[in-house]
Amino acid sequence: MRFVFLLTVIFLAACNSSSSSSRSGNAPASAAPESPAPDVISRSAVPSGAPPAAFGQEPVLRTNPSWPFKEGAPRTSGTGRYANGAFYWTDFVYDAHGALGPNPPIYRVGTPSGGSYHYPEPDQAGNGADIFRVGIGADSQNSYWRVDWQTMLATEVPIAAFALDYHSGGDDEIPGAGVTAPGIDAVVLLSSAGVTVDFKDGNGPVAIGEFKPDLASRSFVAILPKSLFPIDTQPWTIYLVSGIHDGNGGFLDDNAAFRKLPTQPPVFNAAFRDYEDEAPLNNFWFDQQQATALNQRDISEFSIELDWTRLGETEPEPLVKGYSNRWYVSSLSGEALKDGGQAAGIDRAENPVNQPQYYDQVQPYGFYLPESYREDPANPTVFTWLLHSLTQNHNQYSATVPNFLDGACERLRQSICATTLGRGPAGGYNGAAEVDFWEVWRDIAQHFTIDSERTISSGYSMGAIGTINLMIKYPEVFAGGVVLAGSHADSPLLPCSPGSSGCAEPKGPELLQNLKWNGYYHAHGSFDQLVPFADARATVDAIKDYGYRYVFDHYVAEDHVIWTLKDIAYPAYEEAAKWMVSWLNDVDTRKQRPGNFVYRWEPSAIDERLGVGPQGAWWLSEIKAIDNVDFAQVSVNSGAIGEADIVAVPGSPEFLPPNQKTLSPALRDSQAWQLNDPLPLNGRVSVDLKNVAALSLNLADAGVADRADKQVVMTSDSPVMLTLTALSNGTLVSSSSIREVVSEGRVTLALPAGVDQIINFSQ
Structure with a gap:
């Protein structure tokens, strides 16, 4: 692979587009101040042949010692649940970008965020106001208000404000936050200055109750007398926003430091947004509608309806069909990821492909659950990897090519699909990025009944190269691979690109000998600016010369960049999904x-x-x-x-004509096997x-x-x-x-x- 494509792929930033909807978030919870670690995964869930990283034990997240309820936050972002005396919400992670200002960060140019606020101080770690989980509970004496932060190096950094609507009347302002929502009766503020309550009576915030920060769990808990509010009367509407603490119990509002406009509020994150609020298309961090709302200073669309009488219920884990983001706890974090790396948060260096870039222990991944899914160990669901490309993140396919997602995971195949963040946009699925791959697989296998015997890995560009390299290292694991605009062999026709890894790795086509028993589909464009067509052709020729099976679709009028923006208008995606179906129909499972x-x-x-x-x-x-x-x-x-005695049989050349959706023709060549009697x-x-x-x-x-x-x-x-x-x-x-x-x-x-x-x- 020639990484000379780096600067060109930066060009891939998609247009912002998201839809808004109002929804109060009710959903299920579970639980424990020190929740028990999951059992070590059995080798029946992740295939034999996987490395040790796939079979470890997920670390346990510490719970704030002042939180008296069992854990229950959902594993799916943008969902909530009741359980064991509390209501829990899991927010989207790495979405705390505020409104869209005049200076978007360079480091996210390939995966543009809806907002563009900057974190000016080192202890903010590039992500210090990012809400991860929320808990609200009550016992006979007190109510409890909890915010867990995705990134927290110092308890002095963030501030959170719960805005409460619990009876008729109230007004629209959240004091100090610069945003509005209807009918607010009181605001509870949590910061290192303590917990204060503003009853909207003109007296301002009043210090009440206890504030219990815990750096080890990155968590704030406020404990308030239950008599303070009319709990148990009727459902409340609750909003939650966060920002940077000014040191005195309020929101810091620094236009220059945050690189925002004076008309924009000092709020970085608004919780209680779900998948109706944040549509996946062109929404790489599920923050597009948040940014729009903050520009308008109106967060009324983002709330939960809390019914105090339901706190004794234990709802099941939310099951979101279609596309969502989930999270898991990584065995790696902070400086363990890289010598000289930071302790937590985001590396916001000007180089947009620094690797690793996301240092927190909790990591998100993209996840697709088909409508047909049922938890049935006797009939597990097919599992497919969709590996993202350079400069992209775990939401690449939902954000830019949803029709490929639909074909590969729903309409044609009914497959569970996953995309890792891989610790950033340029991990190449090596090192820590590979650990992420295996630990996400383990996490999915623990929570869903997947058919790991029929797994296909696919990807575009860097994800395609990652697919090839993972199959080479672990051929026993995969039934097959789909390579879109990637390559492995360096062709002898072109010189190595300056500064690329093409000369040093992957060291020629010989490693492709490992792929004898893996299916292989490859699509490539003639005018690929970043992975030269000659390299793709050399890769396929090596597989052909070894006598292995393959299908290669050569798109005579396509390049590397534009096809990612065409989605349904580019037939390679549909053909790739159709190949996945036909291949598994032919071989049934990975080679045993x-x-x-x-x-x-x-x-x-x-x-x-x-x-x-x-x-x-x-x-x-x-x-x-x-x-x-x-x-x-x-x-x-x-x-x-x-x-069987195998005879390689080259297929007859085929012409794939344009259709009503695309003007892009392709030439197909292939190779199959004739199986004769064994010796x-x-x-x-x-x-x-x-x-x-x-x-x-x-x-x-x-x-x-x-x-x-x-x-x-x-x-x-x-x-x-x-x-x-x-x-x-x-x-x-x-x-x-x-x-x-x-x-x-x-x-x-x-x-x-x-x-x-x-x-x-x-x-």
């Missing part, structure tokens, strides 16, 4: 246990600290390369697994090694463990430690002068370099 495969890897891609990188595949594991090499490779074949079964396992220092073979999965005629024949260019597993204890394993006895089901042989070394087995 191949009789032969090649596994090539780059030792530099292994990060043991993060638990990601090449692991081996199927019946190959515990791989290690010799020192100081760029690659290592294992080729294996088992005569005990009856693979007679035998117990021979052949192993060919290049630059390999150690490996392990599971002979049961290779089909030979219990065969009397089992034999391993190995060729290696280096000395190697060969471990064989799933054998009977006491079995004598020998090769030349080497003799070892199986113990605890395994044996390790220290073998020299050599050709056709024979390993025999006897009791």
Whole structure:
């Protein structure tokens, strides 16, 4: 891939467009001051072949010790629920941008936010007023008002104001916030100056109750006497806004520092916005309608209706069909992500593709739940990845190509779909961005019944390249991949681009040998400015030359940038979704246990600290390369697994004509397999090694463990430690002068370099 496309993709900022609707937010809750951690995920939910990062335990978010109720905030942003004495709301994260001012931040040029306010001080971490979760509860003595912040390095930074409408009358002003909503009777303000209540009686805010900040949980809790308000009489309408604290219990209003207009309010975030308020189209951070409302200084559309009599209920977790944002707790955060990184919040450096860029422990991801979804372990739902491109975020596909989302996830396939933020716009699905990928998969598998045996990864541009690289590292995991405007092989026709990673990675087409058992669809435009067509053609040609299956649609009149803005007018999206359907109809599941495969890897891609990188595949594991090499490779074949004799059959060239929605024609070439009868079964396992220092073979999965005629024949260019597993204890394993006895089901042989070394087995 040539990252020379960086500056051009910045051009992808979409036009702002969102719809407004009024809705009071009622929805369900659950709960615990220290909520129990989820169980370690079983390997049946995330496929075998995934790296250790996929199978860890989700960290537990600390709860403010002054909050007396069990936890219950929804995992879906823009929803709420009642549970165990409280009402909970989860807000959209990284949406605290205020109104649209004169100076939008450069760092979000590829994913424009609705608002454009800046955070001037380091302790604001670029995101210090971002509301994450809200809780409102009551017991026999007190009412409790809780705000959790997505980013908080200092309790002095944010301020929150609950505006309460609990009886007829009131007025429209939220004092100090500069915004209005109808019928406000009182305002409860939470800041490091304490909790104050303005009863709108002309006396201003009065210090009442207790204020309990907790930096460890990034949380404010206010405790007020229950007698203060007419609780239990009738449902209340409640609004919530946030900003930067002025140090005296009010909102800081600094036009120059915030880079806002004098007519705009000092509010960065307004809670209680749902998916009717914030339509996904062109809404990368679900803040477009918030920005419009703040420009108009009117937040009356954003409220919840709180019924105090329902606080004893426990509603189920909200289930949003269609597109939404969900969140999970990452194992990584702050400075652990990168040496010299910041403790929390957003890296707002002028470089729009700094990586990582989002440092908080809580991370959002895009999520599509088809209308047909039912929680049924016996009939799990197909699962699909939609990986975003450079400069984009987890909402790229809902914001810019909703018809692709509809085709891939609803109309044609009824699939659960997900897009990670990947810690920012330029992670390339490596390092921390790859950890995000696996931990999101684990989170979805814990909360939904997904069919991980039939997973397809797809993506555009960087997401397409990520799809290729993830399949190369973990071919066992995926049924297939969809590559839109991406490549892997660098063509010999073009020089390496200055400053690109094209020369150093991905190091040529040889790694594509790993994809023998994965389906492959590729679409590319002739005039792609950023990923040259020659590179895409070279990638497909490599797959063709290896004799693998593929479909390649060459769009003769398309480029790299404009097609992302065409959506339904570009048939590649529809064709990609149709290929996903046909491929799974053909193969049913990912390859379970191949009789032969090649596994090539780059030792530099292994990060043991993060638990990601090449692991081996199927019946190959515990791989290690010799020192100081760029690659290592294992080729294996088992005569005990009856693979068909495969003959690659090139497809006839096809012309995909324009239709009534698009004038974009394509030329299709493809390759399929003719499957002939397999050879007679035998117990021979052949192993060919290049630059390999150690490996392990599971002979049961290779089909030979219990065969009397089992034999391993190995060729290696280096000395190697060969471990064989799933054998009977006491079995004598020998090769030349080497003799070892199986113990605890395994044996390790220290073998020299050599050709056709024979390993025999006897009791």
